[in-house]
Amino acid sequence: MSSQSGSADVLEALGANISLTPEQVGRCVDEIGLGFMFAPSHHSAMKHAAPVRRELGVRTLFNILGPLTNPANAPNQVLGVFHPDLVGIQVRVLQRLGSAHALSVFGREGLDEISISGETLVGELKNGRVEEYSVHPEQFNLPVHDPRVLRVATVEESKAMLLASLEGRAGAARDIVALNAGASIYVSGLAASLGDGVDRAFEVIATGAARARLDEFVAFTQRFAA
Template sequence: MTSSWTDLLSRLARGEDLSRAETSAAMTEVLAGEADPVALGALLMGLSAKGESDEEILGFADAMLAASEPLTIPEGSVDIVGTGGSKHRKSHALNVSSMASFVAAAAGATVCKHGNVAASSSSGSFDFLAAVGVDINPTPTAVEALIAEHGLAFAWAKTFHPAMRHAGPVRSALGIPTVFNILGPLVHPGRTRRIVLGVANQPRAEQMARILLSRDMARAWVVAGYDGLDELSTVGPNRVWDVSGGSIKELTVHPEAVGLSLVTYDELAGGDGARNAEIFKRMIFDPGSEPAATGIVALNAGAALVVAGVADDLVSAVAKSLAAIDSGRVGELFEDFTQPSTTG
């Protein structure tokens, strides 16, 4: 362990915050495979015990972006993503953001979703995508071609952040949430400036809104769903932090106010990737057969339409999302998108 790492860990032990430059330098060593695994584990535990500051998180994100594979996406592209960690997703997760990506794209947004396989839920976004027949590991060139052709693409974190393999064993050994669990939405390889970001608890949501504000986003919605869901919920009211124009505006989103019925979490139960694939296919090919899932997906797709500038307000955005499902446009996009391709 180098003296610089010893100093960082000593300061964390005293409860001191590290600078953005310091956490970026430490993470750069990690991504180069040069960090002592014991030191990395101590750093992650120290930050978790103290509570990660905005600047510390930004430093980690800076290093990850600098080491990522490049990806060029259209200006105005939006990501729909959650940080995970919701108690409602541990055993019966419904892949709402991935389903909403198809719906938002069919309704007129350009969507590039960044994600991964399951870490804390029964089905991660890329578990679901693999189950519905999406090629989850295309080359960066193929991802660019997909978004150019369909207005939709999915960027697997494993493909675009290969250097994270150096941190993987330590993360697995620790077995607890660390700063890495919240970095995914901040390190989109296409540097998207529009995002719908779901967070399972309000204090972390407020922090993520501040971080996004510091990054000069075109527009972002940070959402804390009812009762700890990391996306907009149709079970009850949701908190939203609307980041745009150099400020943060707090909103409350009631499902009934945008034309949706309240449901229970039992009605929103999903499962593994295969189970969620079945639900999604019924939703888009037999409209009306999955009303609860349709409602929550339309709500989150609607948020993406607002953030992308395709809709002026959430009421019209949800209506556009429902129309895209009912008219069959989502099904058509899905079939086109999942056709075998020689691209990339």
């Protein structure tokens, strides 16, 4: 929940090589089941807008276009939006783009992901049809957490929080990771419902498999270091 560091920053802090070619990312996905596409390396058009976006310092159309122009052309995905009005719009754009199963989500306190602090608006595309609804942590037998406990100021704090969550340490970080990972498991077809996906995510964390896979991914990416 910090603008001070993003996923790329945290992965680099963990030792991952994020400057991979599309072919190398493909190998990660094929052999590890996990890949990371660093936008400047894979979004040949969007990268030219990055300096301008940083200088403006406000949200622009590119905040909407970026996720919708996924260079991997993934048919199943979970995307977050920064405004409630965009939930229905985004999921219907995904429908027109030919997505198979997708979720567009907005956490009521302003999160572009599923919230552990209250209601999350969801737009779901499945079997060619769109449905809009809301979910709440209590539906998944989870407590409501104060969102302030997820705020971090540095990359190292983000890294520590991520590792703690993957090691199964109870708390807001673990719960929000499981909720959002569960959504991805659901749209991938490995779970019959969002609730089942969340349950599976908690199981993978509890067994240590999630942390082990992260370590495996980091080590695999290092093979491509120059």
